[in-house]
Amino acid sequence: MTENASLLLGRLGLDALPFYSWVAFSGALVTLAGGVGFLVLVTWLGQWRALWTGWLTSVDHKRIGIMYIVLALVMLVRGFVDAIMMRLQQAMSYNREGYLPPEHFEQIFSSHGTIMIFFMAMPFMTGLLNYIIPLQIGARDVAFPVLNAISFWLTFAGAGLMLISLVIGKFSTAGWTGYPPYSGVEFTPGVGVDYWIWSILVSGVGTTMTGINFVVTILRKRAPGMLLMRMPLFTWTGLCSSILIIFAFPALTVSTTMLALDRTLGMHFFTNDGGGNVMNYMNLFWIWGHPEVYILILPAFGIFSEVVATFSSKRLFGYPSLVYATAVIAVLSFTVWLHHFFTMGAGANVNAIFGIATMVIAVPTGVKVFDWLFTMFRGRIRFEPPMLFTIGFMCLFVIGGMSGVLLAIPPINYSTHNTTFLVAHFHNMIIPGVLFGYLAGYMYWFPKAFGFQLDRVWGARSFWFWMIGFLLAFMPLYALGLMGMPRRLETYGNPEWQPLLIVAFVGACLILMGIISLVMQLWVSVKNRKALVDQTGDPWDGRTLEWSMPSPPPIWNFDNVPVVSSRDAFHEAKLSGIPLPAAEEDSPLSVPKNSVMGPCMGVAGMCIGFGAVWYIWWLAFAGLAIAVAAIIGRSFVQSTENDVSFKRGATTT
């Protein structure tokens, strides 16, 4: 921290502005235009007050859920722009530079991975958990609504830091894993890695609190009679995922904090010299990192379970199996982290044991696939878009599972590690597995949240573009990996690779069409919302409690919390014609009041992060002071709930 840091601006200077390359400059311009455009639009529409009271300070889990998903969709577009830029670069960079210099290419793969994992997939998942789980278990809100808002705002602050890095300064070049010693000051002295560290640190704190919130919500706020073994599978997977968050995220927080200490205060946890040891970072990082992929995919499994039962018009096959399989996966996910570095030189015993442990996870995962398969068996399958994504998932996911088992075999891993085979494998799990699941959930629950359905035709188009685009974009990478092409490669001299990379680029273009179809679907549906309106609150003939209330639900969710006496209780009530009995409640119907805690913490997080990145220490301390002041201030707020009993029975908010 010597490089002429000024007290006022730290190491921030005019050279931080992206005038050094047209690609960087256009990126900054688009980001700025997006931000400014949004502000102008809100002002133009005169909606600041509505935005502030209806959304920004809201602690309603449904509003927060929607904000998470909006954030995720925006970041999906941002992450995809990175992806298609890399595809274009590699399609043209045989024996020449391409259009991206190395440093820029490095920033792009780093920001793509970081955005997709932390600011697309995580918020998408958290948003769906937020919106749906309280409705599925018969709760009026999450256990800690204000904490929930704080979690969202910390995630937002992290994403904000990422976006700022596009305009002011540069992003990390160290990949989404940030491996030292490369990510140490000796090799990457600029602000890039610090941006990476602070954006995931700040959002990671938010995620940890989300985990705590949902474990408590699911364990403590269920409707009477909603026994654990009667919970919908999405709730079950949300529970397991939240437990994983609680245990895994501290490892990420610790490893990135230690890296920050190395970089900022000159410590030596992970440096080459001074007694540091990079292997400790890799272990810590993957002790978080492997559970992280299950944190992402378990809720997607939950969504597939709901969707496949609903659209097969049939009870879910093998519910207990699915629950136990989920729990087994959650536990085992902590036992396999070493498979990310078989090539570090551990002995054959260690590698073999971790390889076998990894394969063991394939057992419960395989069971799940069979259970979905037999849910379709002797059903009546409706090919609505969520079901299309589910069927696509089942076909593609088993391929990814197979490549995963191959990677888990150490002697094979020695050759495929760090190649595009690995890139193909994890995209094969994460696009059909995670993203298709979330998109299915988005289309499935959209009518619940907004009171009208999404257009089917554009939904189906989007599915086909994603499906075929995925195959074209990633199957060639399996082949390239076997041919020895390393990942993160900016240029190459092997003529055999180029045709396959061009195919992959075409695949990315089809995925682009898939994303455009998603936008079109939203646009067309909003335009036709009168025709697509969902009057019953139960457009799909659903089975779980969220379909028992009007769409969109009133802010307090349930006029009367139901008493549940079986799995699929709502579906049975519909069949028998007898509504679910209402539980006796001893407190008046009340909802938590709006709170500025969330935005305050978001601002605090942003100041701390930005200050720490640029060594503007007064700003970082100001952020800390805001956070402390907000917490103290909050403790003086006496009345935190609004009594809305008088509104009970009105069906709209």
Next chain:
Amino acid sequence: MWQAFNLMLLVVVPVILLTLFFAWRYRAAGGKGAYRPDWDRSPIIEVTVWGIPIVMIGILATWVWDKTHALDPYKPLPGSEPLRIEAIALDWKWLFIYPDLNIATVNELAFPVGKPLSFRITSEVAMNSFMIPALGGQIYAMAGMETQLNLQADEIGTMQGRNMQFSGDGFAGQTFEALSMSQDDFDAWLSNVRQSNSHLDTASYADISKPSTDAPVRYFSTVPPDFFSKRVAHFMGMEHEHNPNVKAADQ
């Protein structure tokens, strides 16, 4: 590899086909199959769907155990006395030291065909991963640490070797040629290297340590004793010395 692949295809292909078949047969619009909306359990199916993956993974697991031990990169290869080679990753090139022949090269690795090669690998910079795809797997190169790899070429030819682990701006070009040659050609190559009037010493090491991309091949006709071990050891001291001629770590 193909064994494991085929074994899994036995499960994966039927799953994909069954998914498509069920989707078609039980479609709501015009599907023909029976409709059993309340059917949600079957002990036979449950046992089978847990059983099949368990058996399959069981078979794979024993296979993995054997193969991982048989193909352990640290395990010396059978046959004649191996040729010892020490590889040091630099930004962004490879230095190869032949301790028994007292020579060193940059970005060119020659060896006699059929001869077992025994590598010791380390890095002077960020983490690298050493690999010659045509010969076998990769192993990390980490500063202050030594990893090992045993390889052998069964045919004469020129192969590409490279760093597989992203390590900075010159990563894409961090490749080298691995030349598998007859014993005679190797002897000729060796005497050619010995003719070089460059010697690996403090000055020349500092020179090649400077970050550079697509570095040219270089030959060094002599190498100081224990050079590799000293490069590994010098990181272990607590001193903040990044200069290659540190002596401290000698023992």
